[in-house]
Amino acid sequence: MNTHALQALLWNILQPLHRQGIHTLDMAPWHEEIRVTRGPTLLSVALQLVAPEKDMRAALKQAPAIEAHVASALGLPPGQRLPVRVVASGAYFIVEVPRLDPWRPSYGEIARQATEAVLLGLDTYSQPVAVDLTAEMPGMLVVGRSGSGKSNAMRLIAAQRLARGDELWLIDLKGGADWADFRHLAGGRWATTEDEGERLLGRLTETIKARNAGRAPKEPRLLLIVDEVANFDAQQQQSLARLVKEGRSALLRTIVGNQRCGKEMDRMIRANLTWRLVGLVADATESHLAAGSGAGADALQGCGDMLFVEDGRAARRLQVARADPIDLVSLLGTVNTPALPPTPATALAQIPRTIVDLCRVFEHEAERVGKGYEIPHPWVLARANEYAIRTGRAAPFDLIREWSRRRAGKALSKARMDDVRSWSLRIANVFRVVPGVPG
Ligand SMILES: Nc1ncnc2c1ncn2[C@@H]1O[C@H](COP(=O)(O)OP(=O)(O)OP(=O)(O)O)[C@@H](O)[C@H]1O
Numbered sequence: 206m207n208t209h210a211l212q213a214l215l216w217n218i219l220q221p222l223h224r225q226g227i228h229t230l231d232m233a234p235w236h237e238e239i240r241v242t243r244g245p246t247l248l249s250v251a252l253q254l255v256a257p258e259k260d261m262r263a264a265l266k267q268a269p270a271i272e273a274h275v276a277s278a279l280g281l282p283p284g285q286r287l288p289v290r291v292v293a294s295g296a297y298f299i300v301e302v303p304r305l306d307p308w309r310p311s312y313g314e315i316a317r318q319a320t321e322a323v324l325l326g327l328d329t330y331s332q333p334v335a336v337d338l339t340a341e342m343p344g345m346l347v348v349g350r351s352g353s354g355k356s357n358a359m360r361l362i363a364a365q366r367l368a369r370g371d372e373l374w375l376i377d378l379k380g381g382a383d384w385a386d387f388r389h390l391a392g393g394r395w396a397t398t399e400d401e402g403e404r405l406l407g408r409l410t411e412t413i414k415a416r417n418a419g420r421a422p423k424e425p426r427l428l429l430i431v432d433e434v435a436n437f438d439a440q441q442q443q444s445l446a447r448l449v450k451e452g453r454s455a456l457l458r459t460i461v462g463n464q465r466c467g468k469e470m471d472r473m474i475r476a477n478l479t480w481r482l483v484g485l486v487a488d489a490t491e492s493h494l495a496a497g498s499g500a501g502a503d504a505l506q507g508c509g510d511m512l513f514v515e516d517g518r519a520a521r522r523l524q525v526a527r528a529d530p531i532d533l534v535s536l537l538g539t540v541n542t543p544a545l546p547p548t549p550a551t552a553l554a555q556i557p558r559t560i561v562d563l564c565r566v567f568e569h570e571a572e573r574v575g576k577g578y579e580i581p582h583p584w585v586l587a588r589a590n591e592y593a594i595r596t597g598r599a600a601p602f603d604l605i606r607e608w609s610r611r612r613a614g615k616a617l618s619k620a621r622m623d624d625v626r627s628w629s630l631r632i633a634n635v636f637r638v639v640p641g642v643p644g
């Protein structure tokens with residue numbers, strides 16, 4: 206966004222406030238003091254109110270007016286919504302506006318910023334956000350409507366913890382499709398129905414009891430994932446809640462995902478899992494229950510735009526990294542053999558060895574995700590890959606353009622070329638795959 210557009214945007218944010226007689230210390234949109242920060246998917250504007258005690262509530266009520274102003278300033282067609290979220294932070298009134306050119310980074314694009322903790326994504330300052338599951342905590346609740354990005358986030362966490370040696374216990378009550386590629390990493394410890402899930406909880410409870418009684422060593426760390434917990438009945442949810450609580454000192458960390466955390470979820474699960482990752486939720490009540498009062502999770506964008514609440518502290522907005530198959534494969538490719546099921550050969554067979562295999566993974570992902578996921582032409586990717594392996598550098602634009610012209614009769618778009626370049630380098634660095642012969 207250029208300076209002119211930014212000023213127009215700020216002007217439109219300030220208008221409804223001025224009209225209500227709400228004054229900010231920085232009245233003019235071109236004032237250099239206004240703090241605008243750019244996150245991957247949104248701009249965040251911090252306005253300091255002159256009289257926050259008097260004006261903050263009225264300012265927060267201007268959210269719909271600000272949203273309408275911003276929509277017309279950006280030239281959106283009538284009826285199209287760009288969800289604006291407003292929050293109070295001390296004397297600051299903060300307005301968060303989605304970017305028209307959001308960047309939803311893949312895990313691989315930001316992985317270098319990861320520390321010991323699990324990397325989740327980037328915050329509104331484009332700073333990395335991580336959660337340390339080795340800390341003294343029982344685990345995390347992941348809440349949000351369908352498509353808010355829960356399973357993606359949980360897969361990202363699971364892959365990173367597996368890579369550090371955790372033992373995975375997996376209960377996917379949504380049928381199993383979202384987690385099919387993790388099953389072999391859970392050994393026999395996975396379930397896709399309520400009955401199987403209940404039996405698995407029973408087994409895990411025994412393990413925890415043995416650990417807590419000193420009958421079994423407290424290693425490795427255990428990670429229990431329960432996706433769509435609402436499919437469990439009340440009793441099953443209660444035993445899960447007990448397990449979460451008792452497992453804490455036995456080094457069990459539990460991640461529970463669900464669309465809602467109100468009525469359909471056991472109170473004790475909510476009470477024990479005070480760390481939260483909250484995506485777009487249905488309404489303000491859900492937002493309150495999931496992320497705390499005034500969190501505004503009902504005004505998020507979906508697609509991994511989430512709030513991270515660390516043990517009841519103030520919510521921090523972030524864009525969760527996309528867990529691309531290539532990232533998962535590179536993370537899970539390092540999982541050591543003892544953690545694999547009895548037949549490591551099957552697990553290894555699932556790691557792509559050639560560009561052709563890799564393209565198949567991409568195609569599978571494109572199908573799963575639907576439109577909008579661009580896959581480079583296998584032939585171009587193969588050339589870029591050969592080049593990267595040979596030279597250790599990404600292929601230059603000119604070459605990629607030439608290859609794609611030769612192959613498809615037209616040049617690739619800039620965004621597409623960036624994809625091919627970054628993939629080819631990542632492939633060369635991570636897999637050393639055999640180029641293969643795509644058709
Ligand atoms: N962090 C992200 N970056 C980019 N796109 C994302 C992200 N998270 C999710 N998406 C998109 O949203 C789709 C749905 O995500 P996901 O399956 O994680 O949602 P969900 O909350 O688990 O939904 P459901 O409740 O239906 O299971 C993904 O296939 C992907 O296209």
Ligand SMILES: [Mg+2]
Pocket residue numbers: 355356357379383432
């Ligand atoms: Mg899901």
